[in-house]
C-alpha cells in the first residue's frame with residue numbers, strides 16, 4: 001500500500017493548531033532551536049529486517065496478519081514507517097533470514113523508499129537446513145577447525161551480500177559459550193574466536209567496520225565467549241582500527257550502568273553503535289523506552305556530550321539500529337513507538353545544559369547536576385520531535401495516522417490473514 005501525500009496533508013492540517021500551540025510553548029525556551037530541529041531531522045534509525053513480523057519466545061509464536069512474506073515486502077513496510085516518521089530511512093539485514101537474491105532490484109526498491117542499508121548481520125547461532133556442520137557447540141570458537149571455517153566463510157559471504165547493497169559494516173553476534181563449568185577452556189575459546197575474527201576482519205573492504213556484539217548469557221547459561229564489553233573491546237583492540245564494540249541494551253546483567261560503558265567506549269573511539277530495545281529482566285527485546293526511558297536518556301546524554309567532545313557527527317558516525325521483537329503488539333506500531341522513544345531521548349539530551357553540568361561536576365554539586373539532567377528529561381520534547389518530522393514531510397502523530405488510515409487492514413487485504421515473516 002502507498003501512503004498518499006494528500007492523506008498526510010489532511011491528517012496534519014487537522015492537528016496543526018494544536019501542534020503549533022504546544023510547539024511554540026516548548027520552542028520559546030530553547031536558544032539553539034534550529035540546530036536541534038536539524039539534528040532531529042538528520043537522525044535515522046535502522047529497522048531490523050527480523051522485527052517486521054510478530055516474534056515469539058521458545059514457548060510459542062503467535063504470528064500476526066498481513067506480515068511481510070519476503071524481503072521486498074519488508075522493505076515496503078519500512079517504507080511505510082519512514083513515510084510516517086521520516087526517521088526510519090535504513091534497514092539492517094539478517095542473513096540468511098533475508099537473503100537479497102537480486103541485489104540490484106532490492107537496492108533499487110529500497111532507494112525508491114529512501115532507505116539505505118545499514119549493518120548486515122551474520123547468523124552462526126542456528127543450523128540451516130542445508131548446512132554441512134552443526135553449531136551446537138559454537139561457531140567461531142568451535143574446537144573443530146572445519147566448523148570454524150564454515151562459520152568464517154558464512155561471515156565472508158554476508159560481507160559480499162552487504163557490498164552489493166551498499167552496507168558498510170558487519171555485525172557479528174555469537175551465541176558461542178558453555179552451559180556447564182569445565183565444558184570449555186576459556187582461553188582456548190577466546191584464542192580460537194580471535195583467530196576466526198582475524199580472518200573475517202581480513203576480508204573486510206576498506207571502508208567497512210566490524211561490529212562485535214556482546215551478550216551476558218542466553219542461549220548459553222554458564223559462560224559466553226563474548227559475554228561483556230570487556231571481552232568485546234579486547235577482541236576489537238586486538239583486531240585493529242576497523243573493529244568496534246556494539247552495545248545491545250538488552251545484553252547486560254541487571255542494573256548494569258550502560259551509560260558509563262557507553263561513555264568509556266566512546267572515549268576510546270571503540271563504540272560501534274547500538275541495538276536499541278528495552279527490558280526488565282534480561283534480553284527481553286521490548287519496545288525501546290517502554291520500561292526505562294530515563295536510562296535511555298542518560299545514554300543519549302553521554303552520547304551527545306561525548307560525540308560533541310570528539311567532534312563526531314551524531315547522525316553518521318555511529319550505527320543506530322533497533323533490535324526488538326513483538327509478541328503482543330502490531331510490529332509496525334511497535335517500531336513507530338521505538339523510533340519515537342529514541343528521538344525523544346535524543347531531543348532531551350540535546351537540551352541538557354552541558355556547560356552548567358560540567359560546572360556542577362567541578363563543584364561536586366550533586367543536587368545541581370540532578371536538577372540539570374532532570375530538567376531536560378522532564379521537558380516535554382514531543383512537539384519538537386513532531387516539528388522535525390513535519391519539516392521533513394512526515395506526519396504529526398505516526399501511530400494515530402497508522403490507526404486512522406487502517407494500515408494493517410490494508411496490508412491484510414494485500415497479503416492475507418495467515419502470514420509468517422522470517423525472523424526470531
Ligand code: LRH
Nearest residue numbers: 121173213248275283323
Ligand atoms: C542476540 C541478538 C543479536 C542477533 C539478534 C537477532 O540476542 O541481539 O543481535 O543478531 O538478537
Ligand code: MN
Nearest residue numbers: 213248275323
Ligand atoms: Mn542484538
Ligand code: MN
Nearest residue numbers: 248250283323
Ligand atoms: Mn539480543
